[in-house]
Amino acid sequence: PDLRIHIRGYKNQYNMALDTSGQSLFMRGYRDRTGEAPLKENLAAGLIGLSGWDKKSPLVDFFCGSGTLLIEAAMMALNMAPGSHRQSFGFMNLLDFDEAAWNQVLEESQARELDTLDFKLFGFDHDKRVLEIAKQNAKNAGVLQFIDMKNSPIAIAAPPVELTKGMIITNPPYGARIGDEDNLKDVYRDLGFTLKNRFQGWDAWILSGNKELLTEMKLKATAKKFVYNGNIECRFLKYEMYTGSKRTPNRKIELNVEDQKTTRG
Template sequence: MNDYFATVARGLEETAAQELIALGATEVKTDFLGVYFQGNQELLYRVNLWSRTIFRVLVKIDKVKSFDAQSLYKSVQTIDWSAYLNPEMTLAVTCTGKNKQLNHSHFTALQIKNAIVDQQQKQYNKRSDINAEAPDLLVNAHIDNNRCIISLDSSGSSLHRRGYRPAMGRAPLKETLAAALIQMTDWTPELAFFDPLCGSGTLPIEAAMQALNIAPGLYKSQFGFQTWLDYDETLWNKLVTEAKNSQLKTIDIPIIGSDRDFEIIDQAYTNAENCGLGEQIQFMQKELSEVQPPAEKGVIICNPPYGQRLGTTEELEDLYKMLGDIFKQRFKGWTAYILTGNKQLAKKVGLRTSQRIPVYNGSLACTLLKYELY
């Protein structure tokens, strides 16, 4: 069994932990901005393929001394890097954390890189080239007091970049956050889904992916582990084939997004088309004041602006009041959720919340407000 660490957005640690358990992970333990877990190579591939809420999966290979630059250099050279890297492969090193002697991440990464390539030079009389953009091996170092955790990044580019979203609105949710928000709600694929402020469509698209049991990793062209020395192509192809075979072809309930801006709706439709969901999601150009429930019951999830990147608090008060009025008057039998980072605006909804779930949108503390509409 290998030791892994999944990096996640702040506040999504527990959501990611539950997802990892469902995928078969053992020894699951949450930490700030991540989750520790254990598993075999197949689990590593499966998590990269199926996870909806994780950024990256790191494979721990050692924990070494890092009192200062010299001790770190010597400690990194005690690792046999030929097990992970040959001179024909490219290399990059990233670093997080710091201590008193190693307080600059670029300098720390440089010491680790030097230790690795100097070992190669001595062993092979040649060394790996550095490729910061798309290396064959991406080494991640995390300074924790006087120890440095050395890991390999199995994901490559962040898993939140599904690959379907070249068209984005002005303040889009990350795909991982959108997926997590949906998982935090009462929505299931048996219930209608509606986002009346859908922007470039991330929430409806992530809902449709969950409804159709689509593995997010199927949209990703390359994972970090696919250029590793121990890459098992047969195992990976088996998991990909299983994922494709487990997809559903149609959705029996409506998944709808609407927005007042035609250009934004066009972006949303483009994004849905890019992941093969153009026929499964209905996008409409519609003023909020004109929206009507598409079914007798269902779930609304929306992310209205809250005066951080779009609009001012004063300009948005009428929007929040309208949301509350429309929910109350037209959506009886539904459950509604509003993500907001502005308590003053939340009060303008004018409805009693049945639940308040703390969420972070990036570094911004937000709340997912739940309304039971009777």
């Protein structure tokens, strides 16, 4: 339909609402195709916001799939308005729709966008096919040049040698999406090993709907948030990957001669 009208009734009262959005607003307009069980764009943007990412530090997604997290992050860093790639909204079918005013809003929004970033975003995935989808989606969004995507399993993923800190936000499979939970234990073990051994100095945020699999990482979370991915309750956990040990070393306290005399009474 050109325009939707929603009517909700309870007993003798009714509410009528005009749908000015059309398609759901999480549909940004840049995704032609997706991988298996992709994150919705608005959930990806929300996770980035919850992580506290500063929009100026390197960002990594180990399981980037069709690229949604990285694309949303790049758009945020470039000050691109969400939905700016959509071709249509419900309000465009209103009789009093002012196309000239809308075009002016778009132009003002585009004028606030940045042209460059002084950092990179990095995506890894073991599936070459889905990486091609991610690259096309990033191209559609106008951010492909800011994202470095690599065909790599989590077991060998590593940052460029010159990067010693940054942010990781990733959504590994957790059984509800792909296959047998037992087969995923090795994935989480590899994730924990990679974080501990190749990403020291980084902060990592992991979204998972399976708390048993998270324990396979053998890491202690420093923050925890609960979010829903569709109807699945998920944990969004922060892990701070310290260089060396955070523990304060034990020190022997040596008493000087006067202290010893005082102590002896």
